[in-house]
Amino acid sequence: MYYLILLGAGMLQGIMNSLNAKLGEYFSLFGVTFFVHAIAMVLLAAYLLLIRREKLRFRGAPWYIYLVGVMGIAVVASSSYVTMHIGAGTLMAISTVGQLLSSEVIDLFGFFGMPRVRPALNQLPGFLFIAAGVVLVILY
Amino acid sequence: MIYYLTALLNGFLVTVNRLTNVEAGRRFGTGNGALINYLEATFLSLFLIFATGSSGELSPSRIASVPLWIYLGSVAGLIAQILQIIGTLKTNTLISSILTLTGNLGIAVVLDHVFYGIFSIKKTLGIFLILLGTALVEKARNAR
Known part of the structure; x- marks a missing residue:
């Protein structure tokens, strides 16, 4: 049951990327990022204020936490831009590679307070499959 | 090639964004942590729309012309x-x-x-x- 829920979550993420890219046919990239975030903001604020009756508080965090919105815009704008030109499947495939590489870099240097961990040799077969996949995705 | 490089950069951004969101959730609570992301991004996008002279796309007629499901x-x-x-x-x-x-x-x-x-x-x-x-x-x- 929970496996199906997770598959459903992934499918909804894919639908989100495709719909956001579709929005890019009507608006500029900043228009897309505006509507994507504004709709979610209104829904989430309504849920927190009206149903959960939570107090909104955003003070007392390190400065880089407040860059989260800038990164949100960069993520939505870049994914919509790429999806419009090469499709959501290719975006997700290459983006996954970026996520794996950046996770390894963050682990290696211990950025964001993460414990420092070196890449292990047993990860090599996985990276070879990924490299072969990337070649196929880019060439075809 | 620019699209593939942008997709790779998107992956880097997703990772850093996820870590920052987790930290925001830890500091402000899960709901507030997600909300600050949407709040900031909404107002920053609005600013960028006006700064780039694209405010016309926020007109009610333009917004209504887009199918709701999109x-x-x-x-x-x-x-x-x-x-x-x-x-x-x-x-x-x-x-x-x-x-x-x-x-x-x-x-x-x-x-x-x-x-x-x-x-x-x-x-x-x-x-x-x-x-x-x-x-x-x-x-x-x-x-x-």
Whole structure:
């Protein structure tokens, strides 16, 4: 049951990327990022204020936490831009590679307070499959 | 090539954004942590729309001309976030990552065909290899 829920979550993420890219046919990239975030903001604020009756508080965090919105815009704008030109499947495939590489870099240097961990040799077969996949995705 | 490099950069941004969101959730609570992201991004996008002279696209007639279902991407994203939290709590991070990625890539291939007429067996095989490789890398990472 929970496996199906997770598959459903992934499918909804894919639908989100495709719909956001579709929005890019009507608006500029900043228009897309505006509507994507504004709709979610209104829904989430309504849920927190009206149903959960939570107090909104955003003070007392390190400065880089407040860059989260800038990164949100960069993520939505870049994914919509790429999806419009090469499709959501290719975006997700290459983006996954970026996520794996950046996770390894963050682990290696211990950025964001993460414990420092070196890449292990047993990860090599996985990276070879990924490299072969990337070649196929880019060439075809 | 610029699209592939942007997609790779998107992956880096997703990772850093996820870590920052987790930290925001830890500081402000899960709901407030997600809300600050949407709040900041909304107002910053609004500023950028005006700064780039594109304010015309916010006119009611322009907004109404777009089919309603196209605006539902962020709703899908919100529901996905909730489902992923529920599923991850009851399984583990490895299973969660692989299953969400499988669902994501699977539907992306279908929607690319529906929306843009893009379909290639070899490209789909490449996506499958990336999925398989990701599962192996994540499994090895968890075993460290």
